[in-house]
Amino acid sequence: MHDTVNAVANFINLDTANIIYLFLVGFVGGLVSGFIGSGGAFVLTPAMMSMGVPGLVAVASNMCHKFPKALIGAIKRAKYGQVDVKLGIVLGISAEAGVLYGAHIQESIKKSFGEAGSNLYVSAAFVVILAVVGGFILIDAWKTYKSGNAHEEEKVTKLARWVQSVNIPGTMVYFKSIDAKVSVLFTLPLGFATGMLAATIAVGGFIGVPSMIYVLGAPSLMASATELVIAFVMGLGGSFKFAMHGLVDIRLAMIILAGSLFGIQLGAIGTTYVKPFMIKVVMGVIMVTVLFSRALMVPVYMSQLHLIQELSEGTAKSLKNVSFGIMIFALAMGAFIVLRAMWQGRKAERLLHTSEALGHGKV
């Protein structure tokens, strides 16, 4: 009960500027997640914290806007035939386990090394994972673009072909996105890793989507759409857990949702206009940009832990501001690429229809 009273006392006063700010960040975050399956949380959580919302309430409220948003996005993209519900649920359940384990690790790090130790762990996870996975995705997207095969169907990686060829009796499940049977012994650790990342950096999709593409062999469009199902399953369980402790600020969650539902519908529509490799471009660009943002924070936390010479207060503050600025830039850039690709796709479609109509002598 004591916690509850504290949590209520921690719900901030909302003014109009805060509401507009959350609505706009929600919109851009929704646009990106409608397109690549996740994203936005890495800006939303710190944005709320900068308003004075306590860390846990920010994480809880973010999660409570994420699952309804993901649901609406998944329904929309299912209409375009891009969602593999079975794969999403199978991965989502193991992701839930990953979230719980990830939260447990976070707690024990916080206990042993304090707030700065936990922040350092989160930033290090950001930097390593985003550098490896984000770099790989960008290189792959670049190769596709250079080879001029952007229009062709994506090639299934060697790894995915091997995964699909392994037959472990009693564990094989057919997934329509992969069009093959895959052992759940492969999907379990992937889902678990997605959940662990979600518990650590709030964006599980940075593992979930690439693993569906490169390890399981799903097409990018289906992988990013299926990620929304994973986010829904994970977010619903997580929100309930936080709500049990009275940590969800429903006002914050619903205001962000107001903006993000506009965004996610638009992002989902956007996927029908672009070549599949654009999903990889947007995801890779955001991941690599966010990486720089987090890397800047590493010395701040290291100095707090006295691992390096102490930074002056001014330096630490400007590093923090630049880091937050880069994160907003990453999200805005993702949104820009999505909107631009969509704009061009629509233009090309209009031209096609005009010429078709001319061909039929209708105009």
Next chain:
Amino acid sequence: MAKSYQSKKPVGKMIFMGIISIALYVTLLSQQDMLNEYFGKGGVYAFLPIVTAFLFSYIHGTFTGDFWTVLGIEAARKKQEVK
């Protein structure tokens, strides 16, 4: 071939859902203190934020979907090559 490219736009439905959505948000912001008190209780009250999230997502989600349709922003007509 004779199919028209213009489809009927759900203007009425959008306005209807929009009004309900606005009503929901007005209630949310005008009853902040009461909501915070109950929603922050935890325990069994955890169902409150979850149910609210589903309600808002249905009403506001339908509205935003129709909003873009009415504006003429819809999915590409040419079906994407997805397996």
